[in-house]
Amino acid sequence: MATPKSVTVKKNAGAAKGQAEVLFASAAVERLEAKATLPAKFLRMLDRLPMKRVCGGATVAVKIHVGGHFGFTTIPPLFVRLLIEKIKAAGAKNVFVTDGSYSVGEATARGYTAEVLGAPLVGAAGVKDKFFYRHKIGYKTLKEVEIAGNVEDADALVNLSHFKGHGDCAYGAACKNLAMGCVTQKSRGWLHQLEGGLLYNEKLCVRCKKCVEACTRQAAQWNAERNRLEIFYHNCVYCRHCVLACPKDAIKISGGGFIPFQHGLALAAREVLRTFEPGRTLHITFLTQITVYCDCWGFSTPALIPDVGIVASEDIAAVEKASLDLTRDGDPLPGSLPPGRKLVEGKHLFERIHGKDPYVQIDRLEAVGLGTGRYKLVEIK
Ligand code: SF4
Numbered sequence: 407m408a409t410p411k412s413v414t415v416k417k418n419a420g421a422a423k424g425q426a427e428v429l430f431a432s433a434a435v436e437r438l439e440a441k442a443t444l445p446a447k448f449l450r451m452l453d454r455l456p457m458k459r460v461c462g463g464a465t466v467a468v469k470i471h472v473g474g475h476f477g478f479t480t481i482p483p484l485f486v487r488l489l490i491e492k493i494k495a496a497g498a499k500n501v502f503v504t505d506g507s508y509s510v511g512e513a514t515a516r517g518y519t520a521e522v523l524g525a526p527l528v529g530a531a532g533v534k535d536k537f538f539y540r541h542k543i544g545y546k547t548l549k550e551v552e553i554a555g556n557v558e559d560a561d562a563l564v565n566l567s568h569f570k571g572h573g574d575c576a577y578g579a580a581c582k583n584l585a586m587g588c589v590t591q592k593s594r595g596w597l598h599q600l601e602g603g604l605l606y607n608e609k610l611c612v613r614c615k616k617c618v619e620a621c622t623r624q625a626a627q628w629n630a631e632r633n634r635l636e637i638f639y640h641n642c643v644y645c646r647h648c649v650l651a652c653p654k655d656a657i658k659i660s661g662g663g664f665i666p667f668q669h670g671l672a673l674a675a676r677e678v679l680r681t682f683e684p685g686r687t688l689h690i691t692f693l694t695q696i697t698v699y700c701d702c703w704g705f706s707t708p709a710l711i712p713d714v715g716i717v718a719s720e721d722i723a724a725v726e727k728a729s730l731d732l733t734r735d736g737d738p739l740p741g742s743l744p745p746g747r748k749l750v751e752g753k754h755l756f757e758r759i760h761g762k763d764p765y766v767q768i769d770r771l772e773a774v775g776l777g778t779g780r781y782k783l784v785e786i787k
């Protein structure tokens with residue numbers, strides 16, 4: 407295991423004291439010419455970022471999520487190629503694109519090939535998800551995480567994430583791309599074990615299943631084999647309908663809910679970032695083709711809102727906060743939600759969809775020392 411280094415988030419010039427600078431390239435096209443479109447703005451954004459300092463002389467890992475099966479709303483290979491060209495031009499010794507070991511095999515079908523990207527696509531933890539380094543965590547049930555060996559062995563990291571919804575934590579983007587995407591499959595399971603929020607007392611339960619009937623989200627599910635209630639937290643919005651329906655007080659809200667999961671994500675992301683020297687990481691998030699669920703589902707649904715653009719920063723909390731702020735308001739486009747899905751109360755679109763406050767993630771990132779939610783947005787024209 408590599409010795410963890412302290413995480414230093416470099417603040418770019420231009421932001422006020424205590425603020426991080428976040429670059430923003432809008433998807434809006436003001437003139438009908440190529441240089442006014444998103445790929446051209448992306449190139450100008452990369453020119454504004456400290457690519458030489460981050461990538462110069464380094465073996466650079468570009469972490470993306472290639473999705474699966476029929477998913478087509480991940481980051482288009484064109485943008486990855488443009489980034490790889492800039493990384494090479496910045497003097498990188500070596501560059502590779504990486505994702506979970508079990509995701510990269512079939513990514514060719516969706517255009518993620520070495521020929522298109524300009525760099526090889528490798529499994530983050532080797533061919534069989536068995537190349538990793540153990541890092542102690544010691545938070546609740548999350549004793550440790552296994553950091554993918556190819557990520558930890560790299561000298562620099564470009565965290566290239568796609569912003570979308572997620573049932574377990576409202577959304578997924580930069581933090582989740584590291585916390586869930588740069589660890590082994592086994593570690594992802596350990597992280598999911600942090601989910602919770604409802605306490606079920608099997609001894610009080612009379613098996614009437616009124617809780618299952620009361621749940622409109624298919625989160626309260628009956629395990630026929632074990633003859634007991636089980637909660638699928640991905641779908642749960644903590645509405646308490648099951649609690650109120652229970653005639654025996656066998657279900658209680660325990661408080662916290664999804665927050666330990668988000669805290670676990672922040673801790674895992676910190677562990678990934680600790681394997682890099684200060685100033686050797688960048689976070690770039692695509693706010694395009696934003697769908698209700700994660701890219702790992704193996705299919706894509708229509709975009710919830712019109713494309714917003716791309717944000718980039720050296721500060722992971724700032725890039726996440728800017729992503730949330732830029733997507734907070736408005737209603738989902740017709741046909742973009744699963745059939746029958748009703749919105750609940752919340753201050754962000756994804757809270758109204760998934761019932762979990764996405765801003766908790768910013769709070770958790772700040773709590774573990776990963777940057778600041780205070781940022782200055784600088785638009786790239
Ligand atoms: S709290 Fe609401 S969404 Fe969650 S399991 Fe109970 S009824 Fe279903």
Ligand code: SF4
Binds near residue numbers: 611614618655
């Ligand atoms: S409503 Fe209460 S008693 Fe009835 S099955 Fe659910 S938990 Fe058990």
